[in-house]
Amino acid sequence: MQPIIEISNLTISFHGDEYCLTAIEELTLSIFKGETLAIIGESGSGKSVLGQAILSILPESAEIQGIINYREKNLLMASDSELESIRGGLIGWVPQNPKMGFNPSMKMWKQIAESMIIHTDSSWSEAKRQAISLLERFKVLPADQWADAYPVSYSGGMLQRAMVAMGTSVNPDVIIADEPTKGVDLLNKSGITDLFLEMKNRGITQILITHDLDFARELADRVAVLYCGQIVEITSKEIFFTHPRHPYSHGLLQSLPQNGLCPIPGNAPPMHIVHTGCRFKDRCSDSKKECKNPVPFFSMNKDYVRCFNYHNRDQS
Numbered sequence: 153m154q155p156i157i158e159i160s161n162l163t164i165s166f167h168g169d170e171y172c173l174t175a176i177e178e179l180t181l182s183i184f185k186g187e188t189l190a191i192i193g194e195s196g197s198g199k200s201v202l203g204q205a206i207l208s209i210l211p212e213s214a215e216i217q218g219i220i221n222y223r224e225k226n227l228l229m230a231s232d233s234e235l236e237s238i239r240g241g242l243i244g245w246v247p248q249n250p251k252m253g254f255n256p257s258m259k260m261w262k263q264i265a266e267s268m269i270i271h272t273d274s275s276w277s278e279a280k281r282q283a284i285s286l287l288e289r290f291k292v293l294p295a296d297q298w299a300d301a302y303p304v305s306y307s308g309g310m311l312q313r314a315m316v317a318m319g320t321s322v323n324p325d326v327i328i329a330d331e332p333t334k335g336v337d338l339l340n341k342s343g344i345t346d347l348f349l350e351m352k353n354r355g356i357t358q359i360l361i362t363h364d365l366d367f368a369r370e371l372a373d374r375v376a377v378l379y380c381g382q383i384v385e386i387t388s389k390e391i392f393f394t395h396p397r398h399p400y401s402h403g404l405l406q407s408l409p410q411n412g413l414c415p416i417p418g419n420a421p422p423m424h425i426v427h428t429g430c431r432f433k434d435r436c437s438d439s440k441k442e443c444k445n446p447v448p449f450f451s452m453n454k455d456y457v458r459c460f461n462y463h464n465r466d467q468s
């Protein structure tokens with residue numbers, strides 16, 4: 153299988169007057185054509201920063217090292233005009249907060265149509281027609297009336313669906329969605345899950361950044377677990393949900409209500425400190441002396457895990 157996005161040794165730091173933190177460290181990850189990859193991890197682990205880095209929409213204050221290849225082109229070296237045609241065209245983006253994602257003074261249809269005007273040869277009237285049919289597909293009904301409304305009159309669930317409509321309006325190659333089910337009630341959540349299932353069935357590559365393990369279980373082919381700026385495990389959905397390897401992945405599953413609601417004790421270490429050894433060691437019930445040393449990212453078949461337990465036990 154050919155990777156569509158290949159990230160190598162990505163490190164992202166933010167430097168301010170009073171702080172310097174590394175939000176992503178030495179991250180290496182391939183995303184394959186047509187797959188749905190869920191990126192999961194606690195708040196502050198670097199999920200959104202990673203999504204924004206792929207889109208090249210991080211603020212100027214971010215210092216970025218490494219390579220992010222999209223179809224073998226390094227996005228970190230791409231020109232503004234190349235990035236413009238990729239963003240919203242080839243790589244669609246559904247941002248974390250739909251309330252912030254819209255221009256409050258522009259009618260909804262125009263916001264959705266805009267990227268079709270930029271990225272295709274559509275006329276405004278054709279783009280409007282398509283925007284209405286997208287709203288219809290994403291169950292913002294009656295679509296012709298809501299198309300003429302402003303975002304402020306939309307409910308949270310409708311905004312979320314309209315955001316997906318906007319992020320996917322030009323049939324992108326890859327969709328990156330940041331917490332698409334956050335703050336959405338159960339009924340709307342199943343609608344959003346269906347939208348992503350439909351895109352998955354159409355063969356669109358999806359990167360789903362989420363806290364929501366049930367959502368990941370419904371959609372993902374593979375799961376990448378981010379902890380304190382590092383990927384600690386990459387594996388298939390089946391392995392992740394049945395016998396995850398990293399103790400942090402195990403802890404995330406144990407904290408689900410259906411598994412007894414046992415939260416992981418303690419908190420992730422702050423990101424502005426220099427870390428030595430395993431970042432999870434102080435919260436891990438299985439930590440040993442060697443965990444004070446830097447932990448390599450062990451590979452096992454197509455999977456990866458950053459834990460000494462697997463160095464010794466499972467080198468298939």
Ligand SMILES: Nc1ncnc2c1ncn2[C@@H]1O[C@H](COP(=O)(O)OP(=O)(O)OP(=O)(O)O)[C@@H](O)[C@H]1O
Pocket residue numbers: 166173175193194195196197198199200201202211213248363423
């Ligand atoms: N523009 C920025 N300037 C400085 N620090 C930032 C910036 N954006 C993110 N960070 C920091 O980078 C770290 C990772 O943030 P990020 O938003 O990626 O976390 P997350 O995993 O998406 O969390 P959540 O689940 O809460 O959305 C955090 O410590 C955050 O404070």
Ligand code: NI
Pocket residue numbers: 199200201248330
């Ligand atoms: Ni986030």
